[in-house]
Amino acid sequence: MAEKKGQLKKKLWGGRFQEKTRSSVEKFTASIHFDRRLYRQDILGSMAHCKTLHRASLISENEMKKIIKGLGRILREIESGKFKFSEAAEDIHMNIEQRLIEVVGPSGGKLHTGRSRNDQVVLDLRLYLRDEMDEIAALMDNLQEVFFHLAKDHLDVIMPGYTHLQKAQPILFSHYILAYYEMVERDKSRLADLFKRVNVMPLGSGALAGAGFSFDREYTARLLDFPEVSQNSLDAVSDRDFVIEFHSFASLLMMHLSRLSEELILWSSTEFGFIELPDEFCTGSSMMPQKKNPDIPELVRGKTGRVFGNLLSALTMMKGLPLAYNRDLQEDKEPLFLTIDLIKSAVSIYAELLSGIKVNRPMMLQGLKKGYLLSTDLADYLVSKKVPFREAHEAVGKLVRYCMDHHKHIEDLSLKEYREFSKFFEKDILDLTLSASIEKRDVIGGTATSQVLKRLEKLKKSRQKP
């Protein structure tokens, strides 16, 4: 009996049980070691629920005040590291509720009226994600700021542009950097869009069928600053679409950073030598004294796989779940937390690293010499002389072959040599330069300096908006 009493005190749901939970089961089912991260949101949600209970006349004003005060005390206990988390109490919700009853006495036991952990946990998760998303958006904005300045400060740098990782056409380094700005811009807009679907208040859904008391759910939503309340209790407690959407947003973001990683790694190699990564961000080899390794980009690329994996784990967790809540859903949290941590650290370290990269103009110029990057311009030149593009392409192809066979760059050719491939080449062909090629790409979105400047100007304006 003593043990039974002990157990009843211990487990908030212990009433119908005759035997103690096995400790191996407690260990297996507990989530407190990871969901304690939700403590703040859990407490804020409970404070709002407590006010809703009072509004529905389920607790007195005095009880409401006592509970809110008790919750405030627990918040401080947790934040000062004094709170004793217990595995036997399973999760953050019951850890806090159990402590509340200790702190305020039996009236603490009224807090869970009309609420289930099923609607509570999804409320916590939404509140938590909302906060994190704000931080992530700010970090992404900071990364864009770095891209913006890199582009603005290197407007005169020309580099080889690639397709198939084969030299293709000259481009402005700024144009290249702004490509990443655009990617992050889309990531930001995805984040803002999914925020709308995170920002829905689920409390009042109860375990699955809706709370059995006449709660003013819109009041709860106002207290917690939600513009909307969920419209179907079954869906509300079992929906994790917003988690999956977040994972897919994160996966795209990491995919972008991983592509950038690949380029930073290649370009800082001696083979390319286009950029130099700051020493502070690299490591050496324990064996080879000459080495300077691009660990940060490598790790960002490596961590990308984990973020993709977490998207897949969330999708897989959901695919076979009958309505409504199932304990499987507890498994949504660890991957989500991990992904949040990973993307925050990747985005912030990239902002730091990129502000310190050195652009190696001579190596870029050297790269521009080999690879016949002006070939398209030569063909375009012939087109301007009314030669059909296909014929021009053929003629320039032969000219390139000639250069290869005679170890010449296009810039080394004399007019006489040019004219062996087409009689339409005239003296002005000798004026063709890398910058001329760049400036010709004067279409919206092209690499011409004027276009890049226009884009920078527009971005500057949009960045100044509050």
Ligand code: ARG
């Ligand atoms: N720890 C649980 C989770 O993360 C809270 C909800 C538990 N609900 C339940 N009916 N056992 O999902």
